[in-house]
Amino acid sequence: MTDMDQFKRTYFEECGELLGDVESTLSEMRDAGATADGLNAVFRGVHTIKGGGGAFGFEDLVTFAHGYETLLDMLRDGRVDCTTEIVDLLLRANDIVAGLVGAAESGESLGEDYGADIKSKIEAAISGDAPSDAAASQVDVPQNASSADDGGIKTYIVEFIPNLDLLQNASEPLLLIRQLGSLGEIVSEVIADKVPSLDELNPEEVFLTWRFILKSDCSEEEIREVFEFVEDDCVLKISVDSEVVPEAAEDSEPEAVESTPAADVEPKVAQVKTAPPAGQAPTKAPAVSSMRVDLDKVDRMVNMVGELVITQAMIQEQLRNSTVEMSAELERGLEDLTHHTRELQESVMAIRAQPVKSVFARMPRLVRELSETLEKEVKIVTSGEDTEVDKTVVEQLGDPLMHMIRNSVDHGIEMPDDREAAGKPREGTVHLSAEHRSGRIVISIQDDGAGINRERVLGKAREKGLIGKNDVLSDEEIDNLIFHPGFSTAQTVSNVSGRGVGMDVVKQNIRNMGGRINIDNEPGQGTKFSLSLPLTLAVLDGMVIGVGEEIYILPLTNIIETLRPVEKDVNALVGCFDVLSIRGEYVPILYVRDVFGIKNAKQDITKSLVVLVETEDSKKIGLVVDEMLGQSQVVIKSLEANYQAIHGVSGATILGSGRVALILDVIGLSDLIGSQSDQKNLEKLVVTKSKSNDDIVAEDRTQVV
Amino acid sequence: MSKKVMFVDDSKTIREMLDFTLKGAGYETLQGEDGVDALQVLGDNKMDVIITDLNMPNMDGITLIKKLREHPVHRSTPILVLTTESQTEKKMEGKQAGATGWIVKPFTPDKLLATIDRVII
Amino acid sequence: MESVAEKVESGSSDDGEIHDSETLQFITFRVGEEEYGVDIMSVLEIKGWSETTRLPNSPEYMKGVINLRGVIVPIFDLRLRFSMGDTEVTKTHVVVIVSIEGRDVGILVDAVSDILTIYEHDIRPIPDVDESSRSEFLKGLVTVNERMVSLLDIEKLFHVGELENIEGIE
Secondary structure (H helix, E strand, C coil): CCHHHHHHHHHHHHHHHHHHHHHHHHHHHHCCCCCHHHHHHHHHHHHHHHHHHHCCHHHHHHHHHHHHHHHHHHHCCCCCCCCHHHHHHHHHHHHHHHHHHHHHHCCCCCCCCCHHHHHHHHHHHHHCCHHHHHHHHCCCCCCCCCCCCCCEEEEEEEEEEECCHHHHEEEEEHHHHHHHCCEEEEECCCCCCCCCCCHHHHCCCCCECCCCCCCECCCCHHHHHHHHHHHHEEEEEEEEEECCCCHHHHHHHHHHHHHHHHHHHHHHCCCCCCCCCCCCCHHHHCCCCCCCCHHHHHHHHHHHHHHHHHHHHHHHHHHHCCCCCCHHHHHHHHHHHHHHHHHHHHHHHHHHEECCCHHHHCHHHHHHHHHHHHCCCCCEECCCCCCEEEHHHHHHHHHHHHHHHHHHHHHCCCCCCHHHHHHCCCCCEEEEEEECCCEEEEEEECCCCCCCCCCHHHHHHHHCCCCCCCCCCCCCHHHHHHHCCCCCCCCCCCCCCCCCCCHHHHHHHHHHHHCEEEEEEEEHHHHHEEEEECCCHHHEEEEEEECCCEEEEEEEEHHHEECCHHHHHHCCCCCCEEEEEEEEEEEEEEHHHHHHCCCCCCCCHHHHHEEEEEEECCCCCEEEEEEEEEEEEECCCCCCCCCCCCCCEEEEEEEECCCEEECCCCCHHHHCCHHHHHHHHHHHHHHHHCCCCHHHHHHHHCCCC | CCEEEEEECCCCHHHHHHHHHHHHHHCEEEEEECCHHHHHCCCCHHHHHEEEEECCCCCCCCHHHHHHHHHCCCCCEEEEEEECCCCCCHHHHHHHHCCEEEEEECHHHHHHHHHHHHHCC | CCCCCCCCHHHHCCCCCCCCCEEEEEEEECCCCCCEEEEHHHEEEECCCCCCCCCCCCCEEEEEEECCCCCCCCEEEEEHHHCCCCCCCCCCCCCEEEEEEEEEEEEECCCEEEEEEEEEHEEECCCCCCHHHHHEEEEEEECCCEEEEECCHHHHHHHHHHHHHHHHHH
């Protein structure tokens, strides 16, 4: 990768951040009115994007951003009023900038008229309100247009009379002379008649005047450029000596050139004037200081801390199991180690934590665009944007959230007239919020729309054969049908939600993150979707369970309760699966020993334990296990890194003993319900028929899943 | 001894490019993300030149320049402001606050180095 | 077949007329009466057998997974892979950890025997007559001190496609 590519990558990353910030600031201003801070922030963002774009030669982007920036500048100093229409225009302009940045990144061309309508609206806003200023601020006219067109050597007489305070800005006459000298042959003359006596001399003031004779083929413009920075701090007179200066003329005072600078440097160095008290400026810095760290470095640290947690658990277990008596000191040391390790782990995880703001910020625009397309009136209210969660979770949250918001606006919120007829405000509201709740982050998307029409969902499900003609479903079950693969309730497939990606994919995404999704549907009043997600995808609180000689981890979040069943409560559903009656409710049960083919597990269910677990869609199943071995926070390891995914297993972890334990995937297991009865029957067959049952067990498995 | 340049810009892109160009030309560099950050990073380290953007959060370039001009160590350090062509008035504002000169964005590495050369002894 | 390959320590080949051929190094190990070799470049480490955690619904030759310094590594039983019966693991059994296309996997063998340095041209192709399923996982054969060593093609043996096939079995 070249350096340029590296810079570009940084630039596009930065643009992404800036565009997001600008977007959310504008969205805020649209709802709450413009503020000076807001406008400044937006201006800065656009300005930075433009600046970088210029550096890389993204002409289209720079041209567009320029107009956008000009308008922003005028808004800032009040030359143009910041009305809602203007904010809307700014938002659209931001979209165009995003498009142009995207095009610059991918290298594609969007065509010349891309954003032309917005551009002309911006121009209208600029010129309509303050034509003269706009024009002035756009052109940087060269101060002196008289250029040397003949290209021949001319003799210039340059008179440089600095103001007394030239040095205030750390300008250095010596450097000016040096630079002027680089243009051609130069003869300089110092006029020192204004220099006061030594006791009156202020070393920070300039009393000298220079006169140069410059022989050069340069233009007057180039000479002025040398004095560009000090133009306002001096009087500069440039004239062309029409007569050809004789060669000999320059011999006259060559020493002056040498001596002048030296004489001038001295006063500048000798700064003795009393300075303001030291330490005044730099000490009071209220801002939170931060540093950028490569994510790889953080991840390496997260991994190492994960290892440390395991090692610590291992030491603890080894010591507990050893016959050596532990001294009080060792005990205390061990406790401290546990404590510190846990704290270290939390701090490291906190580094990866990010507010969900970055994801939430993308939603107002989505709602705005959608409601325009659908001709609905919808506003989005967000809260809890500062709630923090692991970076990975934030990154994976975007897509499902977008789909759910889209779903709410498309299917939830009614048309304005319908709303009015139903006695609701014409404008619908989608409330997006985040909060921490018992070690998880809960994100809810609530709309005040029509709610899920259960009749329609049911009809559709029957029509599609998702459920039987005569199945009776609870309200909750009906609501959850929308997560069924391929389910779409929109009567006409709109180009908003109807494009293949359904709520089933959303659910799958959330599930993959170890999350749950709940629907709270009140027909006529609206729908609330709640996502509950782990704060991190790296550790998990689990129940350690034993089946035969195997040890598994069951995520605590899935567990409702544990019970020891009585024989009469367990019934076989003919041709299906066993069910357990719990307080009048029948819950299907799954024998972990059977689905995982574990030998030596308890066969008598009354001696086993049933762990009642709940899946995201509030489906309950009972897992039959041998024993509970305790609770533990475990570090999640991937099976797929070196092997592959296993059905019913979400990952693995390393126990204190150093052994690997599998983490159960409750949803994956619940899919196995129903298949186990077939397997049981098959296994019986296999055992009676076969001598080398290995082969047949393998065969039998082909039919399990 | 190599010359020391500090640059202050809220854009990471610009900072990276400046850093690359300047280090490549043999300068030692210090960076700041905004005025507040710059003052903190800078402390009492004498620079040969300080380059600053004008539009920055927390503390803008103008305020930074004013603070530097009041600072016992930095009051005579050349300061260049980063500005865009459209901001003629910005150059002047920078000058009034005490800047030595300006660099017009976008700039090429050559232009950057030449401009620094114009103000650095 | 004459002995053309030499162990590292026994010096260079007597006939030594071909030196332009690349030398290759293999780690050899025993499974029952047979000797196999894997390219030394793919071997990460060799460790004693430790108890594995069985993975449900996996082929028999997949012995389960172990914790290798915090990484979950699957262990395959070469004997079962070659349908030579189950390995009754004891403490003397050895696991050779190899890297296959970025995945680290362990191969369970009876014992590691040697490091073998051979010339590339000493590798003989698998005779067509061998119709056992094994032959497709072999790169070739070499003879060392009158013993035949089968060189494993571990990429094929536990190829990603192979791993995917396991999924098909489920």
